[in-house]
Amino acid sequence: MVINGTMMQYFHWYSPSDGSLWSELAQNAQYLAKKGITALWLPPAYKGSSGGYDVGYSSYDLFDLGEFNQKDSVRTKYGTKEEYLAAIAAAKNAGINIYADIVLNHKNGGDATEDVEATPVAWDNRNYELGNAKTIRIYSNYTFPGRGDRYSSFKWHWYHFDSVNHNAYDWNDKNIYRLKDKHFENDVNPEHGNYDFLMACDLDMSNAETRQEVAEWGKWYLDTTHIDGFRLDAVKHISSLFYCGWLDAMRQHAQRELFAVGEYWEDDIETLHRYISVTGGRMSLFDVPLHYNFHRASRMGGYYDLRTILDGTLMQQQPALAVTFVENHDTQPLQALESVVESWFKPLAYALILLRREGYPCVFYPDYYGARYSDRGYEIRMDSHRSSIDIFLHARQHYAYGDQNDYFDNRDLIGWTRLGDREHPQGLAVLMSDSSGGRKWMKTDKPNTVFYDLTENIKEPVITNDVGWGEFRCEGGSVSIWVQGEKFTPFVALLGV
Structure with missing residues (x-):
């Protein structure tokens, strides 16, 4: 995993069924890399039971990556095998790792x-x-x-x-x-x-022929696609012993590091700890409890106690194996695990996963690009938060390093500072509120230094005192990202666009 790396889930449940996703990715890879995306979680790339319309979780033929006329189509929902491999090559050429979604349960x-x-x-x-x-x-x-x-x-x-x-x-x-x-x-x-x-x-993972075929397929997949890791679907329903052996076999075959993250959907931290233990730390897990904390906080508004936002989460208790996220294809509106994080709260949630030192953050495609879709008579619009996420990604790349001081001492106003390291000495301060906003003194270790709010929610700078403490501010229901500088620089100039 790249230091300060950021994953993006590059699809959602309602991505268009026109076979365009792989080609779109090939075109966007350089742009995403420039913004700070270092890895992409791609959807299941093999033929599903409904052919070119299948999201991929109803897997039919794992060897058909959009190459054969099966289930009334050659391509998958996302494109052809040739386009898939070209998209992977484009991403890797841009310096982006690729994680494949693997569905072995059924x-x-x-x-x-x-x-x-x-x-x-x-x-x-x-x-x-x-x-x-x-x-x-x-x-x-x-x-x-x-x-x-x-x-x-x-x-x-x-x-x-x-x-x-x-x-x-x-x-x-x-x-x-x-x-x-x-x-x-x-x-x-x-x-x-x-x-x-x-x-x-x-x-039946106790069947020797089943295990052998799944292992042979995994080796073929690695050799064919040259992916860098796996997102493992529905691991709570699959033998943990099987996954220990399968991941060991894949890593031995690849003779290189292969990242793995499991989807163990459980809002209970002890259950996740037990799974990490029985699998010997062979895979990270998605931080489902953190997602539900975001969901509840967004629904409660100023009545949620922000001091507890990290309580009972992998980010807090097992950060090295935590993949943090705000939403995904299962939690988005009209899906099986719908638990929406309301739009107003998403900048706060993304600041929490992108600007702290704990966890491996994952950005969701519709949260970045926006999405519109209809299902079961409902019309859904998911807002794009690209402008905020771009700011956070920039801050993550250039400022979010070193030791971290937390100021989780007010139920409506929390913050933290990152003190920087030798290669990235500037550091930053983050302050957020789910209520009326406010001010908080926080230590930066940068005495007599001018800080500006990258979000531009607050125009006036903050100047730290002789011992490096500053009184930072944020508006109500928002987040401010403070970085040091000699003078105000428009954010577009910082990005070089």
């Missing part, structure tokens, strides 16, 4: 049915059987007729899975079925008694 859209004996279990307690085993018909035979044996001759059958949620004999049958002689994995989240099953055809 497969969907099987090519043929198989009859198998299975036992129905309850959705809210997968350990509770709802009746006797019976024969069901399931889409568990994956033959990939459009690809054939190219890259892999492996064909999936029912015994490579442990459970499904469909029965082609009766499409009104919505039960979860545990397949014959199968058992749910034990080293998964214990919610619902056992949260191994999430959707579709759930991979």
